[in-house]
Amino acid sequence: MLLDGVDHVACLTHDPARLGSFYAAVFDAEIGPTERHGQDGEETMTVMRIGPHTELNVFTIPSSDEADRQTPMWHRGRLDHLGLRASSYATFATIRERLVAHGASDGTVSDFGAAWSMFFRDPDGLEGEVLVPKAADGSHPVAG
Incomplete structure (x- = not known):
């Protein structure tokens, strides 16, 4: 195989501290600092290392309501x-x-x-x- 697993999955949240606390408590994830990201100054990113080669890249975008959307399994879009x-x-x-x-x-x-x-x-x-x-x-x- 040419690949060695998944590097990261990007997702949205309104509360990276709460999400980081959960992944740290359950999976022993290493939670990095929340830092500014993107061009407009609104977006932040928190890297959560969940495995030796795998991260969750967690973004917060206050003007977006996408983190609020929840739908049943197989109707959630591409991810x-x-x-x-x-x-x-x-x-x-x-x-x-x-x-x-x-x-x-x-x-x-x-x-x-x-x-x-x-x-x-x-x-x-x-x-x-x-x-x-x-x-x-x-x-x-x-x-x-």
Whole structure:
């Protein structure tokens, strides 16, 4: 393959501090400073490192109401949801516990063939999914 994963996903928010707190608490994300961005002086950007090579580039644009728009799955436009890969069964279980504790997921884990999957919704309403590849024996990542 010519690519090595996803570098970043850009999204909009009205509250980068709240969003950063969520991703830091649940995913151990590293949250950078919010800095001015763009030509008109209105836009800001906050970089949230969510993996060794992956970031959320979070923009705030006060004159835009796009961050308020929420629609059902498969009707959200070209970017419908964010899929994140857990590094192991143990981290998947930790993320699951944190998402449930934050009220962002009911903790349901679904069998998606080659991977286990769990959906969540961040504080801005963006739907996300955490996946972990199945172990060779197909065991459940949060069995117990």
